[in-house]
Amino acid sequence: MMKFEPIATFRSPFSSKFGIPKQSGLVPDLPGKIVFLPQYRNPDALRGIEDFDFLWLIWEFSANPHVATSPVVRPPRLGGNKSVGVFASRSPFRPNPIGLSAVRLASVEWESANGPILHVLGADLMDGTPIYDIKPYVTYADCHPNARSGFVDQNEWKTLEVVFPDELSRQLTKEQVQSLTQVLSLDPRPQYQNNPQKVYGMPFEGRDIRFRVENGILFVIEIV
Secondary structure, eight states: OOOOOOSEEEEOSOSSSTTOOSSTTSSTTOEEEEEEOGGGOOGGGGTTGGGOSEEEEEEEOTTOOSOOOOSEEOOGGGTTSSOEEGGGSOOSOOSSOEEEEEEEEEEEEOSSTTSOEEEEESOOOOTTOEEEEEEEOOHHHHOOTTOOOTHHHHSOOOOOEEEOOHHHHTTSOHHHHHHHHHHHHTOOSOTTOOOTTOOEEEEETTEEEEEEEETTEEEEEEEO
16 A cells, blocks of 8 residues: 655635635636645755656545535536546545646745745645645647646536725735636536625635626625
């Protein structure tokens, strides 16, 4: 039996699972950092990585405490009401809780108190997520633009209009507002919930973003 140990930890604006984009790349400007564990802070291990635009991250669904036993799951893309086989989905509830994400490499911070740090964009990882491996994305092997995508092709993902009052948006940076608006437009709510009076709270950059949704419009109502 193989034994895996993390090589790095992911730093993200999200301190919980709620609100995280359901796939990498859906919020292309969402920032994150890969901080290596002490034994992997050798710059030689990253030699040449700056020449790649995208990286594959292999990581753990560490926030899922229970063991997945069901052979079927209910993908959000199907409204949370239809089931498909777990191996025909990207559900985090899997026999082995391993995630795979393609992220854009924004920059390499070669010298810091924590060794080299990779700054990436578009990740779908929670803060503190353990990373087990990093591989470069190469187009000749990894890009298949004409491939079929199963139920994803037949079910369009509908985004929300986001109303973000100026008095609230001024509490964040321009870049944070842009990323947060993109995240909220993807509708962070559980797909089976549609109560227009219900107020949801989502942690983002150390704040609690509170909102409600009515008739396809998401209203940001408070930042705590």
